[in-house]
Amino acid sequence: MQEILQYFFSGITNGAIYAVIAIGFSMLYNSTDLINFAHGEFVMLGALTMVTFSGPFHLPLLPAFIATVCCISIAGLLFERLAIRTVRFPEPIVLIIITVGASIFLRGIGMLAWGKDAYSIPPFSTHPPLDIAGAKLLAQSLWILLIVLLMVACLHFFFKKTLTGKAMEACAIDKRAAWIVGIPSKLMVMLAFGLSTGLGALSGVIISPITMCSYDMGTMLGLKGFCAAMLGGLGSLWGSLIGGFLLGILEALGVGFVSSGLKDATAFFLLLFILYARPGGIISALNVKRF
Numbered sequence: 001m002q003e004i005l006q007y008f009f010s011g012i013t014n015g016a017i018y019a020v021i022a023i024g025f026s027m028l029y030n031s032t033d034l035i036n037f038a039h040g041e042f043v044m045l046g047a048l049t050m051v052t053f054s055g056p057f058h059l060p061l062l063p064a065f066i067a068t069v070c071c072i073s074i075a076g077l078l079f080e081r082l083a084i085r086t087v088r089f090p091e092p093i094v095l096i097i098i099t100v101g102a103s104i105f106l107r108g109i110g111m112l113a114w115g116k117d118a119y120s121i122p123p124f125s126t127h128p129p130l131d132i133a134g135a136k137l138l139a140q141s142l143w144i145l146l147i148v149l150l151m152v153a154c155l156h157f158f159f160k161k162t163l164t165g166k167a168m169e170a171c172a173i174d175k176r177a178a179w180i181v182g183i184p185s186k187l188m189v190m191l192a193f194g195l196s197t198g199l200g201a202l203s204g205v206i207i208s209p210i211t212m213c214s215y216d217m218g219t220m221l222g223l224k225g226f227c228a229a230m231l232g233g234l235g236s237l238w239g240s241l242i243g244g245f246l247l248g249i250l251e252a253l254g255v256g257f258v259s260s261g262l263k264d265a266t267a268f269f270l271l272l273f274i275l276y277a278r279p280g281g282i283i284s285a286l287n288v289k290r291f
Contacts, residue, residue: 015248040222076197
């Protein structure tokens with residue numbers, strides 16, 4: 001029982017990170033019908049930028065946190081303005097290829113800027129681990145869960161209670177109808193990119209104390225976040241949250257009771273299963289037709 005609980009704690013920590021990445025995918029898909037395969041690289045940039053701000057720049061934790069999220073959000077806005085909006089024929093396959101190319105480009109930028117070394121930062125606090133029935137829950141895990149739950153609550157409030165959030169939801173439902181009633185759809189799409197990449201930066205920041213951060217870390221994190229989004233329901237905030245936690249817990253149990261070689265394979269087994277059994281995900285946000 002103690003081992004199961006320890007694997008569960010590890011799973012919810014990783015699952016919280018996957019959930020934030022998945023929410024970034026879903027938010028952008030809702031507003032643009034685009035799956036950004038460069039999203040994992042924005043997670044990487046967030047982690048390494050946090051390392052830079054808290055290391056060589058010697059910024060305190062909170063200013064470094066805020067500066068990192070703001071910088072990566074601005075990078076997302078530039079990406080949308082320079083690489084996405086300028087496409088002459090924005091067919092879905094063309095945009096997907098652009099995001100794949102951007103992923104390779106950003107990985108190269110990360111290697112040139114930070115090299116091939118791996119980095120890490122100290123935990124957000126030095127409190128001793130919490131002992132629950134013999135299993136240890138790290139203080140950093142509690143920070144991750146607290147930040148993720150606070151972020152989800154803020155996003156829910158933003159989309160349900162603010163005029164800008166409702167305008168983004170209107171654009172997600174029907175861009176033409178939103179444009180007719182005076183909602184600037186291009187501005188909403190640009191804001192969606194900024195929020196999505198900001199969530200990627202948030203994922204990178206909270207993961208940086210518990211893993212070694214390097215220029216190539218974003219590829220696997222992005223794929224796992226995408227799997228979590230598909231598992232929960234691409235386009236659903238709560239579905240992405242559920243999918244992230246479920247993926248993290250199943251991954252940890254697979255590593256603990258079967259083999260550590262299944263750590264990365266678990267996400268893809270789940271993705272294949274969910275595409276076969278329930279293509280819309282656990283919380284179906286899409287009207288999926290199977291032929």
